[in-house]
Amino acid sequence: MASNDYYRTLGVARNAGHDEIKTAYRKLAMKHHPDRNPGNNDSESAFKEINEAYEVLSTPEKRQIYDQYGVDGLKAGAGGGRGGFGGFQGADLGDMFGDLFENLFTQGQGGGRGKPRTRRGADLKYGASITLEEAFSGVKVPVNFERTEVCQECDGTGARGKTGIRKCPACQGAGRVQYSQGFFSFSQACPDCGGQGEVISTxxxxxxxxxxxxxxxxxNIKIPAGVEDGAVLRVSGGGDAGLRGGDSGDLYIQVSLKHHPHFERQGPDLAYECPVAVWQAALGGETDVPVIEGGRVKIKIPQGTQHGKVFRVPKQGMPAAGGRDRGDLLVKVKLEVPHDLTPRQRELFEELAKIAGHETPAEEKEKSFFKKILG
Ligand SMILES: [Zn+2]
Ligand SMILES: [Zn+2]
Structure with a gap:
């Protein structure tokens, strides 16, 4: 029966100290060791369980996560950040059994340092906000962020100077500890120093x-021309430093495009809303529109252009990521009616209305006035 209660597995209280846990573990490990119980499947699974329990309860950060989130927390790496402890059930435990069994079969050799357990640093995610012009041409932007780096003072050893480290008293610097009982003995990575053979004294x-x-x-992040809003760039090894010489995590930069006063991005194309006066739309003519590179280009407005009509200006959009192709500029006509009319303009509009058979508001007013008087 697999138990997820590591304290029960080792038969210790939840507030048990490190030594108490170690003693309980050693006792149980002896009792259930496969070598003493050949062919006994119950003992074998019990042995695995107590090792799993000890692996967690003897590592302060894992124990803390376990206390807070249970076994699932260790699996999911909850609270530990990405790249946390997800891998421990596979890699670390495997290592541990590897160590154990390797030594069972090569009994007596017992030497050699255990490999210190390294861990990869966490991945980090930050954002970079750029203008549409920068996205058009590509840009190098500085990104400020916080990360965990190897301490320069101690070069990652954690100890003050060379005298800050001493030989681990538990294993005498061997990195492994040997247990024996009767004819049988086995060794494993020293739990006090994690197999390094050294402990920090200062x-x-x-x-x-x-x-x-x-x-x-x-x-400095190089953002390629044509980058899309929301694109994520990866800087390999740019994240948190690893533990005990482990690899650094990666840094992910998510690019966001700032709002542009003129253009709206539509994939490789850029959309621009172009104000056109009502008479210009009716008569036709020429106007100019801004382009992303700066400056303006002329476009033709055919006579009778309707509101909402879209004209395509080829190759004035964004560069397609990675290629030489460029999108188009989509010019959408926004018909503008004058807010105020000069007396002369008013005259002309009224005449236009008359020709078209429309009544002007002035005439309508007159009519309703007479209607009222005449009943
Ligand atoms: Zn340091
Ligand atoms: Zn040691």
């Missing part, structure tokens, strides 16, 4: 022994 002043420090960083 922690580094700058990082307090963590070996890593939060630092503000600045990185």
């Amino acid at each position: 922690p580094c002043r700058a990082c307090g022994g963590a070996g890593r420090q939060k630092k503000s960083a600045i990185i």
Whole structure:
């Protein structure tokens, strides 16, 4: 029966200290060791369970996550940030059994340092906001962000100077500890030093022994021409530094485009709303429109142009990402009716209305006036 209660598995209280947990683990590990119980499947699974429980409860950060979120927290890496502990059930535990069994079969050799457990740093995500013009031409932008870096003071060791590190007293610097009972003995990575053979006696002043420090960083991101709004760029190794020499995480930059006063992006094309006076639309003519590179280009307005009509100006849009192709500029006609008329303009419009058979508001007013008087 697999139990997810690691404290029950080891038979310790939830507030048990490190030594108590270690003692309980050793006792149970001896009892259920496969070598002492050949062919006993119950013992074998119990042995796996107690190792799993110990792996978590003996690692302060894993224990904290387990206490807070349970087993699922460890699987999901909840609270631990991305790149957290998701892999521990596979890799670390595998390593552990590897260590154990390897030594069972090569009994007595027991030497050699255990490999210190490294961990990859977390991935980070930040944003960069650029103008449409910058997206058009491509741009290099500085991005300010915070990340965990290897402590410069101690070079990641976590110790103050060379004297800040001493031989691990539990394993005498071997990185492995050997247990024996009767004819049987086995060894595993030293739980006190994590297999490194060394412990910190005087922690580094700058990082307090963590070996890593939060630092503000600045990185110049090259954003390619034609980038889309929301695109995510990856800077390999730009994230948090790894633990104990582990790889750095990656840095992800999400690009967002600032609102542009004239243009709206529509894939590779740019849309522009062009105001056209009502008489110009009726008579036809020429106007000019702005382009993304700066300046303006002339376009033709045919006579009888309707509101909402779209004219396509070829190759005046955005560059297609990666290619030499360019989108078009889509000019959408926005018919503009004058807000105020000069007396002369009013005269002309009234005449236009008369020709078209429309009544002007003035005439309508007159009519209703007479209607009222005449009943
Ligand atoms: Zn040790
Ligand atoms: Zn340091």
